[in-house]
Amino acid sequence: MATPLNYRHLYYFWVVAKEGGIARAAERLDMAVQTVSAQVRELERSLGHTLLKPAGRGVALTEAGAAAMAQAEQIFQLGEQLPALVHEAATERSVRLAVGISDGLPKLAVPHLLRPAMESRDVRLLCHEDEIDDLLADLALHRLDVVLSDRPAPANPNLKLYSHALGDTPVAWYAPQDLLEGVPRDFPGCLAQLPVLLPTTHAALRARLDHWFERVGVRPRVVGEFEDSALLAAFGRTGAGAFPAPQWSHDELTRVHGLQWLGPCTGVAEHFHLITAERRIQHPLVQRLVAAAAAAHPPA
DSSP states (O other): OOOOOHHHHHHHHHHHHHTTSHHHHHHHTTTOOHHHHHHHHOOOOOTTTEEEEEEEEEEEEHHHHHHHHHHHHHHHHHHHHHHHHHHHHHHHEEEEEEEEEEETGGGHHHHHHHHHHHSSTTTTEEEEEEOHHHHHHHTTTTSSSSSEESSOOOOTTTOOOOEEEEEEEEEEEEOOOEEEEEEEEOTGGGGGGGEEEEOOSSSHHHHHHHHHHHHHHOEEEEEESSSSSHHHHHHHTTTSOOOEEGGGGHHIIIIISSSSSEEEEEEEEEEEEEEESSSSSOOHHHHHHHHHHHHSSOOO
């Protein structure tokens, strides 16, 4: 049976590595140099590898030390956040829901996806947008409660993650009225005469759109590609080009922003997934999201 890790030894090592020397770490910790040095040696003995090596007047990390330091950074950064999180949980009546949103996910669909959780009057929503790999790493470290993505979590033996289908929505094409002046409205043929905005290939939707263009025989004049779907829609609203969007956002695009619906992207849909770090979901708001998705899309 492996010897349990002594987190006090790990903490002393972490401080030494951050300070760049045992003497400076001892001063910061208000301890004797010999005591700090002994604690670090005990950690090295328990791990079976040298973590520090002399470097000038201080110390530097060995390869094993760099690996240990990466883990220690995560452990003690989370520890530093603990008092604030406990205070927040004890003093606030709201339920916190930290959601990671993949940068390839259409942002206009996010309010629809989160609506079941937002029906609670005491929810406090925290949204973080990033690349999917970074979000999944934060989810595995429990910095996020859930991740919304346009694809399920990829297989990774180092991360135990679980994907839940939230359903899908058809995609349609939209453009500002000014952009359509003098352009025949023979959809989808008109897209060959309009500037077109598309997501980049990192979005799951892009491959489906490319196949759709081939199927309907349209060669688009692509003037912009965007990793961020919200930025794509913003450029579309200002007249930069026609663009695809989930039909969940039809009313907002047509009534609020005054865009024209060009036609459906037949056979193309946006797929949505909710990714969690636990098979048995404990967070009450995440349970609500999964339950709503299951009710809307029961298994065949």
